[in-house]
Amino acid sequence: MNINLEVEVKKQEASTVLVLSGEIDAYTAPKLKESLLPLTRQPNAEVVVDLEHVNYMDSTGLGVFISALKSTNECGSKLRLIHLQDRVHRLFKITSLDNIITIDTTVRGGN
Amino acid sequence: MEQFDFIEMKLPAKSEYVGVIRLSVSGIANRMGFSYEEIEDLKVAISEAMTNATTHAYDVEEEGEVTVGFGVYQDRLEVMVADHGGSFDLAKIKEEIGPYQPSEKIENLREGGFGLFLIDALMDKVEIKNDYGVIVLMTKNLPINEVDFDDGQISTTQ
Numbered sequence: 001m002n003i004n005l006e007v008e009v010k011k012q013e014a015s016t017v018l019v020l021s022g023e024i025d026a027y028t029a030p031k032l033k034e035s036l037l038p039l040t041r042q043p044n045a046e047v048v049v050d051l052e053h054v055n056y057m058d059s060t061g062l063g064v065f066i067s068a069l070k071s072t073n074e075c076g077s078k079l080r081l082i083h084l085q086d087r088v089h090r091l092f093k094i095t096s097l098d099n100i101i102t103i104d105t106t107v108r109g110g111n
Numbered sequence: 112m113e114q115f116d117f118i119e120m121k122l123p124a125k126s127e128y129v130g131v132i133r134l135s136v137s138g139i140a141n142r143m144g145f146s147y148e149e150i151e152d153l154k155v156a157i158s159e160a161m162t163n164a165t166t167h168a169y170d171v172e173e174e175g176e177v178t179v180g181f182g183v184y185q186d187r188l189e190v191m192v193a194d195h196g197g198s199f200d201l202a203k204i205k206e207e208i209g210p211y212q213p214s215e216k217i218e219n220l221r222e223g224g225f226g227l228f229l230i231d232a233l234m235d236k237v238e239i240k241n242d243y244g245v246i247v248l249m250t251k252n253l254p255i256n257e258v259d260f261d262d263g264q265i266s267t268t269q
Contacts, residue, residue: 001134003130003131003133003134004130010138023130023133025126025129025130025133025162026126026129026158026160026162026165026166027126027127027129027130030162042142056133056151056154056155058158058159058162058226058229059156059159059162059163059223059226059228060223063222063223063224063225064133064222066217066220066221066222069217070217070218070220073217073218087148087151088123088234091155091229094210094229094232095210095211095228095229096210096211096213096227097210097211099211099213100211100217108224
């Protein structure tokens with residue numbers, strides 16, 4: 001059981017992948033924001049956030065991704081979320097944020 | 112009078128403890144027989160209420176306390192999250208809650224705007240009292256077919 005959040009940045013050829021593991025809540029969201037926002041401020045950057053190992057997220061996480069989306073619109077970069085667990089994906093659906101945030105629907109399921 | 116167990120926790124109004132409350136509700140709901148999905152709903156709803164209590168209520172300089180009460184009933188879990196700090200404009204907040212609308216400009220989206228909406232979406236009943244501090248009272252019902260039938264009592268109150 002890990003209620004903290006680990007953030008790892010991996011550079012790939014065309015994109016930067018932020019690999020997250022743990023839980024995103026009011027305490028850990030600022031750490032995510034600090035890592036994610038600077039990446040989205042680079043023009044033409046493609047930022048991919050891998051949420052496969054995120055077991056829990058609430059509206060504070062949604063808030064960070066809204067900030068990141070705004071930043072991509074301002075700076076001409078791209079944001080994509082991948083490998084969401086069902087529970088995490090559900091929050092984007094309930095709030096209809098899946099209409100504006102690019103989510104890779106290849107869900108690997110939760111555990 | 113309806114019998115129930117009551118559990119109360121007092122925590123510093125700091126975001127560090129949101130995860131602790133989440134673990135607590137997970138344990139209580141698990142013991143009551145809620146499903147995995149329902150426990151996840153409860154974790155999000157209680158975390159949202161606790162997050163609101165830690166961010167709305169207190170100035171940075173004034174460290175406050177959040178009281179969380181769990182009412183464990185045979186057919187439902189009631190959770191109360193109370194802060195005793197300042198209050199917020201409840202009518203205004205109620206107007207603002209809702210999912211993202213396609214007509215809404217992305218630039219106007221509020222980063223912290225979905226907390227109460229999620230509580231409302233994930234719980235069966237939500238009441239907010241704003242008289243002295245803010246109290247959020249949330250109820251999650253146990254599905255009827257998951258109520259324990261092995262205890263030799265047949266409830267007539269369903």
